[in-house]
Structure formats: structure tokens, C-alpha cells
Amino acid sequence: MGESAIGRVAMISLHTSPLDQPGTGDAGGMNVYVVELARRLAEQGTAVDIFTRATSSRLDPVVPVRDGVTVHNVHAGPFEGLTKEQLPGQLCVFAREVLRAEAAHPAGHFDVVHSHYWLSGQVGALARDRWGVPLVHSMHTMAKVKNEALATGDTPEPQARVIGEEQVVEAADVLIANTDLEAKQLINLYDADPGRVEVVHPGVDTDVFRARTPAERARARRERGLGDDALVLLFAGRIQPLKAPDVLLRAVAELVARRPDLRSRLVVPVVGGPSGSGLERPTALANLAAELRIDDVVRFVPPVPQPELAGWYSAATLVAVPSYNESFGLVAAEAQASGAPVVAAAVGGLTTVVRDGHSGLLVDTHEPHDWALALERVVTDAAYRDRLATGALEQARQFSWEATAAHTVEVYQRAHALIRQEALTR
Incomplete structure (x- = not known):
């Protein structure tokens, strides 16, 4: 693969759909991140398939969002009433459906798996091994960090999540951190390899959020x-x-x-x-x-x-x-x-x-x-x-989605270089 040949990304956002309205339920900044990054990647020539868990029978299985961006609503578990804490029980079903979707295409359909949040990372690790492509993972939030700064009356993140995050950190070829601080937390709290952590700032849609007269x-x-x-x-x-x-x-x-x-x-x-x-x-x-x-x-x-x-x-x-x-x-x-x-x-x-x-x-x-x-x-x-x-x-002005997408493609390319290097040293 050439340095610039990142033609298609499988983006996994299991626990929250990029089509959901941010600000309620589990929909928030991560939803915005996934949608905006996918949109800018597509504009820069990299197609994106986003896999998320279907939460309604009324959703079409495949939803074209814009040119080069498609959302796949994967049936895994009941449509309603399933909390985020119950989702680990649906990981196998979800992963099976993601692998089945890829199997309908010729080999090499995806160039990279990019997972968001630890639940998606578990599925991404399986897809990585099956497809022979690198796994890039974005944590977004981390249990150990949240538990260190727990709000009064809030519920600590369970140990199962901590273990799951540690597994994803070990499995990922490259971890994307939003800030230098998050990179340090991955290294210090999760023993991430510093050489496999890249800082990529999220952006802002300056067409929507702009100065007004x-x-x-x-x-x-x-x-x-x-x-x-x-x-x-x-x-x-x-x-x-x-x-x-x-x-x-x-x-x-x-x-x-x-x-x-x-x-x-x-x-x-x-x-x-x-x-x-x-x-x-x-x-x-x-x-x-x-x-x-x-x-x-x-x-x-x-x-x-x-x-x-x-x-x-x-x-x-x-x-x-x-x-x-x-x-x-x-x-x-x-x-x-x-x-x-x-x-x-x-x-x-x-x-x-x-x-x-x-x-x-x-x-x-x-x-x-x-x-x-x-x-x-x-x-x-x-x-x-x-x-x-x-x-x-x-x-x-420091934060733009265009810059985020361009930097993310560089991370994808670096992840490919890392797995090629590993293959040569085996």
C-alpha cells in the first residue's frame, strides 16, 4: 500500500449512533466527533463506513449520510431498554454482523479500522485480526480517569470496563489522544507504548459555530x-x-x-x-x-x-x-x-x-x-x-475538522507502516 492509499475506513461507534441528537442519553461530543471526522475524511478522499448498534426497528440497515459516508445500523440485542452497562453482552453479536458486512465485499475492502470508546475497541480488535489491517482507537473517556475525579453521588466505572480498556490499549496499533494530557494518561495509567500514541486535536465546524455581528x-x-x-x-x-x-x-x-x-x-x-x-x-x-x-x-x-x-x-x-x-x-x-x-x-x-x-x-x-x-x-x-x-x-482558530482529518489520515498511514514493520521482523 502506498503512503496515501487510505481508501476506506471501517469506523466503529457501537454504543451511540452518530445519527443521534447530541445532548441526551449517551449522545454527546463523541457523536459530533465521529460525524465531523467522517465527513472531512470523505471530503479529503477517504470513504467511511460507520457501524453502530440499531436502537429502533424503524431504522434502515444502511443509511447514506453524504457522499463517501455510510452508517450501518447493526442489529445486536433489543432495540430499546439496553443500558451502556449491558452492552458488553452484545459484543459477539455485533462483531459477527460487522464481519459479515465486510465479507460481502472483495478482500481488502477496508484499509483501517478506527474504533471509538472501549466497547467499539473490543470489536475493532477482532476485525483487525480477521481483516489483516491496523486498528486505530480513540478512547474519548477512560474509566481510570473518571474514577479519579468522580462527582459527588456519581457511580464509579466498573472493573469490567477498566479491564476492557486495558485490553484495547494492548490490541490497538495506534491510540489517538485528544490532548497531550490524555496521551500522558494513556501512558501512565494504562501502560500504553509512547511510540503508539498520537495526539490529534478534535475540531470545530466553523461554518456553524462562527462569530456573529x-x-x-x-x-x-x-x-x-x-x-x-x-x-x-x-x-x-x-x-x-x-x-x-x-x-x-x-x-x-x-x-x-x-x-x-x-x-x-x-x-x-x-x-x-x-x-x-x-x-x-x-x-x-x-x-x-x-x-x-x-x-x-x-x-x-x-x-x-x-x-x-x-x-x-x-x-x-x-x-x-x-x-x-x-x-x-x-x-x-x-x-x-x-x-x-x-x-x-x-x-x-x-x-x-x-x-x-x-x-x-x-x-x-x-x-x-x-x-x-x-x-x-x-x-x-x-x-x-x-x-x-x-x-x-x-x-x-487552532481547531478545525479539516486539520483533524488530515492528521488522522497520517495516523492511519503510520499504523500501516507499523504493522508492515512488525511483519518484517517476525
């Missing part, structure tokens, strides 16, 4: 029922302990206590739906808002498509990302590309995405008092906020 921002506010002088503190993402929307609400309560004069202008939209352990108590965040006596300023908004989400970013005074961990922090990147300052937890990939004091503020703790001070600084100083907004746009 003052008139466009004013229209975005009017369309959402927000006043011109409203101080809009936006949370976007899945409602679960890991994402820590409760930290934002507690900080807002403290901000209101410190600065009661701001209350009449404050609006806190929470855009997203329950997910993960948050499904066990779907009304918990609304109950907390009432308990904190800020339910008059909090507004719950169901998950929205990306163009609508871009409008929310444009309407925001700032975007809060208080997560306990993020492998990258796509919401922060999208917000910055939209010209919104970000106040984020100084964890994981957020320390790469957000430049502290330039495109936003990084908060070292999850204490409501510290978050209230950071929020207050941004909302009460218009000149400082404008500087951060300018810095946000500048910071966002």
Missing part, C-alpha cells in the same frame, strides 16, 4: 426571549453528575446572594437532557434550582441541533463548562468559535481548549464560591468580557 447576536437573543441587557450564563451538555451542572447552579445562587442587583438580569439556560446516572433522578437539577431559590432565573431547554445550539452560544454572555473531567471539551471549543467567553473547570482537555485569562477563565476547584467569583468577574466587567470574546475567537 451585533445585529445577529441581538436577533439570537430576541428569538430566545432574552432581553438585550440579560446576563446569560449558558450550560450546554448532558445533564449528569460528570458534567456538573449543579456546580453552576450553586455558584449562581451564591452570585445572587453576593450581588442581588444582578438577579433581575440573570438567565441560566440549561440546554440538554438527562444522561448516565442522571437518568436515575431526571428532575434532580430542577429540584436543586427550586431548593436554591433560583428557579426564576434557570431555564431548562431540551437538546437542540447544532445550528440552534450555535444560536444559543451567540446569545450567551458566557458559557460555563464545570465538568469533573473532559477528554477534550467540545462545548468550550464551539462556544469560543462563536465568540463566547468560557468559564471552565481546570480539568482534562479543557486546559488545552481554554486559554486562561485570554479566551476565558479556568477555575481550579468545583467550590461554588470560587465559581461565583469567576462568573461575577466576567458578567460585571464589560471591557474584560469583550477582551475574552476576542481571545475566544483567536483561540478557536
Whole structure:
């Protein structure tokens, strides 16, 4: 195979479909990542077949998404009611169907397997051995990292996942990390070979998430029922302990206590739906808002498509990302590309995405008092906020899906070189 001949990739995203709406259930930044990467790979000449588990009988088995990108809805287990924790029991069925799909084509149909999340990595490892092509794997999140920074009341990741991740790390020819920090975590926590870890930053769709004119921002506010002088503190993402929307609400309560004069202008939209352990108590965040006596300023908004989400970013005074961990922090990147300052937890990939004091503020703790001070600084100083907004746009230029796709193809080529080298040394 020549250096540039990556003609077709089998991309495996077992536990969440790239066709699902991000912001609820198990759909989030990884869904966006898979779709956007596949789209840009296709535009650059590499076709992509995405294999995911069918969650409805109404889904067609094969769905063309755009030229060069096809989603395969694989039947494995019941369509509904199967939690992510129960999916390991369906790995064999899913893997069999993926192998069967490839068997319908001439040998060498796929050049690379690229799996996303550990469950997909288990299937990818089997496909790698059967097809004789390299396995490239993206973790997205890691059990050992999540368990080290567990939110209060959240459920630890099970040991079965830890073991499964260790197996995938050992099986993959190359591991893609979103940031330098994630690369170090793979090496230090999972004993990954440093020579097989590549850092490839995710991107942002700058056609959707872009700077708006003052008139466009004013229209975005009017369309959402927000006043011109409203101080809009936006949370976007899945409602679960890991994402820590409760930290934002507690900080807002403290901000209101410190600065009661701001209350009449404050609006806190929470855009997203329950997910993960948050499904066990779907009304918990609304109950907390009432308990904190800020339910008059909090507004719950169901998950929205990306163009609508871009409008929310444009309407925001700032975007809060208080997560306990993020492998990258796509919401922060999208917000910055939209010209919104970000106040984020100084964890994981957020320390790469957000430049502290330039495109936003990084908060070292999850204490409501510290978050209230950071929020207050941004909302009460218009000149400082404008500087951060300018810095946000500048910071966002580092991240593009076109660059992500080009770098990913280089990783695919390197993975091929590694397995050729291994074959020669056997």
C-alpha cells in the first residue's frame, strides 16, 4: 500500500449512533466527533463506513449520510431498554454482523479500522485480526480517569470496563489522544507504548459555530426571549453528575446572594437532557434550582441541533463548562468559535481548549464560591468580557475538522507502516 492509499475506513461507534441528537442519553461530543471526522475524511478522499448498534426497528440497515459516508445500523440485542452497562453482552453479536458486512465485499475492502470508546475497541480488535489491517482507537473517556475525579453521588466505572480498556490499549496499533494530557494518561495509567500514541486535536465546524455581528447576536437573543441587557450564563451538555451542572447552579445562587442587583438580569439556560446516572433522578437539577431559590432565573431547554445550539452560544454572555473531567471539551471549543467567553473547570482537555485569562477563565476547584467569583468577574466587567470574546475567537482558530482529518489520515498511514514493520521482523 502506498503512503496515501487510505481508501476506506471501517469506523466503529457501537454504543451511540452518530445519527443521534447530541445532548441526551449517551449522545454527546463523541457523536459530533465521529460525524465531523467522517465527513472531512470523505471530503479529503477517504470513504467511511460507520457501524453502530440499531436502537429502533424503524431504522434502515444502511443509511447514506453524504457522499463517501455510510452508517450501518447493526442489529445486536433489543432495540430499546439496553443500558451502556449491558452492552458488553452484545459484543459477539455485533462483531459477527460487522464481519459479515465486510465479507460481502472483495478482500481488502477496508484499509483501517478506527474504533471509538472501549466497547467499539473490543470489536475493532477482532476485525483487525480477521481483516489483516491496523486498528486505530480513540478512547474519548477512560474509566481510570473518571474514577479519579468522580462527582459527588456519581457511580464509579466498573472493573469490567477498566479491564476492557486495558485490553484495547494492548490490541490497538495506534491510540489517538485528544490532548497531550490524555496521551500522558494513556501512558501512565494504562501502560500504553509512547511510540503508539498520537495526539490529534478534535475540531470545530466553523461554518456553524462562527462569530456573529451585533445585529445577529441581538436577533439570537430576541428569538430566545432574552432581553438585550440579560446576563446569560449558558450550560450546554448532558445533564449528569460528570458534567456538573449543579456546580453552576450553586455558584449562581451564591452570585445572587453576593450581588442581588444582578438577579433581575440573570438567565441560566440549561440546554440538554438527562444522561448516565442522571437518568436515575431526571428532575434532580430542577429540584436543586427550586431548593436554591433560583428557579426564576434557570431555564431548562431540551437538546437542540447544532445550528440552534450555535444560536444559543451567540446569545450567551458566557458559557460555563464545570465538568469533573473532559477528554477534550467540545462545548468550550464551539462556544469560543462563536465568540463566547468560557468559564471552565481546570480539568482534562479543557486546559488545552481554554486559554486562561485570554479566551476565558479556568477555575481550579468545583467550590461554588470560587465559581461565583469567576462568573461575577466576567458578567460585571464589560471591557474584560469583550477582551475574552476576542481571545475566544483567536483561540478557536487552532481547531478545525479539516486539520483533524488530515492528521488522522497520517495516523492511519503510520499504523500501516507499523504493522508492515512488525511483519518484517517476525
